[in-house]
Amino acid sequence: MTRTPRAHGRHRTAAALALLCALTATTQAPVALAAPGPRPATLDDVRRQLDDLYHQAEVATGKYNAADEKAKAQQKKITTLKGRVRTAERKETRLTALLGSAARAQYRGGGLPAAMQFALASDPEHALDNAALARQAQQGTERKLAALRTAQTELRTRTDEAATELADLKASRRTMSENRDRIKARITTARTLESQLQDTQLRRLSELEQQDEAEAQAKWVGTGILDEVGTRASAAGREAIEYATEQLGKPYVWGAEGPDSFDCSGLTSQAYLHAGIAIPRTSEEQWARLKHVPISRMRPGDLIIYFSDASHVAIYIGQGQIIQAPRPGRWVYVSPAGSMEILGVVRPDA
Structure with a gap:
């Protein structure tokens, strides 16, 4: 990670x-x-x-x-x-x-x-x-x-x-x-x-x-954030989560966007492309160009952008969990949403 x-x-x-x-x-x-x-x-x-x-x-x-x-x-x-x-x-x-x-x-x-x-x-x-x-x-x-x-x-x-x-x-x-x-x-x-x-x-x-x-x-x-966030994904969000779930266990490879391997933004961009929505390829551009939503209004299907330089992204799947392609040597997996420094949340289907 x-x-x-x-x-x-x-x-x-x-x-x-x-x-x-x-x-x-x-x-x-x-x-x-x-x-x-x-x-x-x-x-x-x-x-x-x-x-x-x-x-x-x-x-x-x-x-x-x-x-x-x-x-x-x-x-x-x-x-x-x-x-x-x-x-x-x-x-x-x-x-x-x-x-x-x-x-x-x-x-x-x-x-x-x-x-x-x-x-x-x-x-x-x-x-x-x-x-x-x-x-x-x-x-x-x-x-x-x-x-x-x-x-x-x-x-x-x-x-x-x-x-x-x-x-x-x-x-x-x-x-x-x-x-x-x-x-x-x-x-x-x-x-x-x-x-x-x-x-x-x-x-x-x-x-x-x-x-x-x-x-x-x-x-x-412990901040009580999960009591505030949404629990229902949009139709596109559900499709994106379904796609990301199907990729679990596939390896992280830098520059990859499927179908056999992914990097972090390759996974999220392909998940939403599968849902019929084209979004920017990189986490930095996803942060810069997609609609920002407060963390308290986050819902499954939204993308969480990590670190001050927006260098990492994952898809929120609910119950405080994300699906991410973490780093070289790892694979696509489910992990805690709060385990890294959260910069903010964007909604591709706003």
């Missing part, structure tokens, strides 16, 4: 390596360091370090997902713009051909002004008809020329737009790559740290986590 980050930016990798060294010799807590120096590291220190690393990974995951969504939108826009460019090119080609035909016809007609054609004609009435037709042809040519200029301007505009979107797409993909590297680095460090723990230490670490969850939940429930 991800918790509020502590001591951000303070040599996390070095601290993790120090803890690794401290944890290789014993299963006791506190864990004695091999040499004198800093105060002994404890499993609680390890837990906080893991929480911090996984939180950083989740923050980077949110940024990765946001860049991915932007890249998809830009790619779609580029495809549309390319289609418009091709249309403008065809229009330009067609108008150019029409203008060429008009010029050739005028050349074959001698290209004489209407007044001279009238003076030289043996049949003035016929000459007048020809002059009228020539004038119509000239006006038609002028219209085609104006249309061609418009088509050329549109073509240049669409081409420039496509080039701009392509540059933005490349920038979004670079951002994705940078955040992918951050995610992998944090997860690798965390897993390396966990791999150095003995079985008894891992069990104790799990017990400490569950103890913290239980204490936080008890404190939250």
